[in-house]
Each structure stands twice: as C-alpha cells, then as structure tokens.
Amino acid sequence: MSTTEIDRQWTTRLRKRVEGKLPPEKLLxxxxxAYVASWIYVFGVATLSSLILVIATGTLLAIRGPIWWHQSSIGHFVNSLHLWSVEIFFFSMIIHLWGKFFMGAWRGGxxxxxMTGVVTFVVSIVTGLTGYVSQTNFDSQWISTQAKDGINATGGGAFFNVLNFGQMLMWHIVLLPIAAVILTALHVLMVRxxxxxxxxxxxxKVAQ
Amino acid sequence: MNWLGSIINLDGYGHYLHWHFILVSVANLIVVGLMVITFVAALFLPFPGKGRRKENR
Incomplete structure (x- = not known):
C-alpha cells in the first residue's frame, strides 16, 4: 500500500484530525x-465527581434491587448515598451554570x-424525575400521580407515561444515564x- | 440522624410559601438560599495557592 493510499484511509484521516484538535497535552x-485559580471554577469538577458517585451507587442499586435498598441497612445507606450524591450533583451543576452564565462562557467559539452543558442539564432533570418515580415507595406514587398531569398537559403522556414503572425504570437506569454520560464526555472534551x-x-490579553 | 430529628420535626406536612403564582416549599427555598450563599462565597473567598500558579495559555 502506498503512502498516498494510507493517507486517504478514513482511519488515518480521523486520527490526524483528532490529533490536530486534541493533542495529548491539551487533553490532560x-x-x-492563572484565572482558573478561583473557587467558581471548582463546581464543574464537583459536578463531574458527584456524577461518578451517582453512577457508582446507582450501579450497586441496580445489582441488588428494591428489596435490598428498602429492607437492609447497607441498602438504605447506598440508597441514601445515591440520593445525596444527586443533591450535590444538582447543587454543584446549578452554581456551575450561574458562574458560566455570568462569565458568558459561550464566548470565543x-x-x-x-449547548452540550445546557442539554446535559435538561437530560439530568428528566433522569432525576424518572429516579424519583422509580423508588417504589409512597413518595414515588405521589410524584408520579402529580407528574402525569403536567406531562399529559404537554401531550407527551402518550409516549412518556410516568405511571408506567417499567418504562420509567428503563429510562432511568439505561437510556438517560447513557445520554447523560455521553453528553458529559462531549462537554468535557469541548472544554479541553x-x-x-x-x-x-x-x-x-488571551487573544493577543 | 436521630439528633437532627430532635431539632427539626420532619414528621409532618411540609411548609410552603405562597405569593401570587409563586409556590415554593420552605425546604426548597433553604436549598436555593444555600446555593446563592455558596455562589457568592465562591466569587469572593480567596483560592489557596493562587499566587504560586504557573500560567499556561
């Protein structure tokens, strides 16, 4: 195979493009x-760290199931860790959002x-809702019966039925986490x- | 967490603030207040080791 042919291969072109856009020293x-030395820049990483904890505790809950998280002490503990890591996730993400909004973080291309951050925020809210209605307790019953009215008013209830536990659980533990993780990865890559x-x-000064 | 329950009675109806079309639970309002406090603190509290950092633009 000649050098020209190798250069034309999609693998070569993709590798060169990735290397050009994101060399290892830029990735890590x-x-x-100097301006990053401020507490306001910490909340993106805090959001990312709590997301890792959310995924880890969620994985444990998925492995052991509802009887475990309702009836055993360690299950209660992991369930609480899942809830509180979500609280910290949203707490950090909203402060991150405020900080970036007032910085005009969309500047400079x-x-x-x-936009990946905004979409991740929306996906996270839906993930949070499907999590609340998947708890299998009175709280989840109350939230789902209230949420159905709001969602039906939008016309979305025919496709996204919050009273359908199986559908909500699948969205919560499969589809939405995949979307949230992919979007977060894209967001971090864009930052890099x-x-x-x-x-x-x-x-x-930076432009000069 | 029993000690916390002895300070704040969590066994009852939630408290809500209602002003025209705005309805917010006191619990949520406290969280929003904490976020605002954290945001302002993050802007003004000095960051450790700020002077020692190397620039890399």
Missing amino acids: PDTQP RQLTW VKGVVPPYEDEK
Whole structure:
C-alpha cells in the first residue's frame, strides 16, 4: 500500500484530525491558566465527581434491587448515598451554570461547550424525575400521580407515561444515564478543545 | 440522624410559601438560599495557592 493510499484511509484521516484538535497535552494538561485559580471554577469538577458517585451507587442499586435498598441497612445507606450524591450533583451543576452564565462562557467559539452543558442539564432533570418515580415507595406514587398531569398537559403522556414503572425504570437506569454520560464526555472534551473561558478583562490579553 | 430529628420535626406536612403564582416549599427555598450563599462565597473567598500558579495559555 502506498503512502498516498494510507493517507486517504478514513482511519488515518480521523486520527490526524483528532490529533490536530486534541493533542495529548491539551487533553490532560499539566497546568491551568492563572484565572482558573478561583473557587467558581471548582463546581464543574464537583459536578463531574458527584456524577461518578451517582453512577457508582446507582450501579450497586441496580445489582441488588428494591428489596435490598428498602429492607437492609447497607441498602438504605447506598440508597441514601445515591440520593445525596444527586443533591450535590444538582447543587454543584446549578452554581456551575450561574458562574458560566455570568462569565458568558459561550464566548470565543465555545457555543458547543455551552449547548452540550445546557442539554446535559435538561437530560439530568428528566433522569432525576424518572429516579424519583422509580423508588417504589409512597413518595414515588405521589410524584408520579402529580407528574402525569403536567406531562399529559404537554401531550407527551402518550409516549412518556410516568405511571408506567417499567418504562420509567428503563429510562432511568439505561437510556438517560447513557445520554447523560455521553453528553458529559462531549462537554468535557469541548472544554479541553476550546480551553476554559477567560474572564472578560483577560479576553483581550488571551487573544493577543 | 436521630439528633437532627430532635431539632427539626420532619414528621409532618411540609411548609410552603405562597405569593401570587409563586409556590415554593420552605425546604426548597433553604436549598436555593444555600446555593446563592455558596455562589457568592465562591466569587469572593480567596483560592489557596493562587499566587504560586504557573500560567499556561
């Protein structure tokens, strides 16, 4: 095979494109810009860390099932860890959102970073709702009977029935986590490709 | 967590604030308040080791 033929292969072209956009030193940098040394930049990583805990505890709950998480002490503990890591996940994500909104984090060609974050936020809310209605307790019964009215009012109830436990559980433990993890990975990759948005006053200095 | 239950009575109806079309539970309002406090603190609290950092733009 000639060099030209090798260069034309889709694997070669894709590798070169990925290497150009995201070289290893950009993917896993040694240092960060000076302006990142602020607590407001911590909440993205806090959200990511709590997401890892959410997935880990959710995996344990999926392995052992509802009897375990309702009736055993360790099941109660893991169930509580799952709930509280979700609380910290949303708490951090909303502060991250506020921080990035007031920074205008879509500046400098970072529109995709912003939009992947927005879509991840929406997907996380739906994941949270399907989680609440999958608890198999009175709380989940109450939430699902209330939520059905809201969703039916949008016309979405025919496709997304919050009273259908099987459907909600599958969305909660399969479809939505896959979507959330893929979107989060894309979001983080976009941050690495475009870099962390500088403060307004540093923007001109960075551009020079 | 029994000690917490002895301070705050969690065994009862939730408390809600209702103003025109706005209806929010006190529990949610406390969480929102904590988020605002954390946000403001994150803006103004000094970050450890800020002076020692190398720049990499």
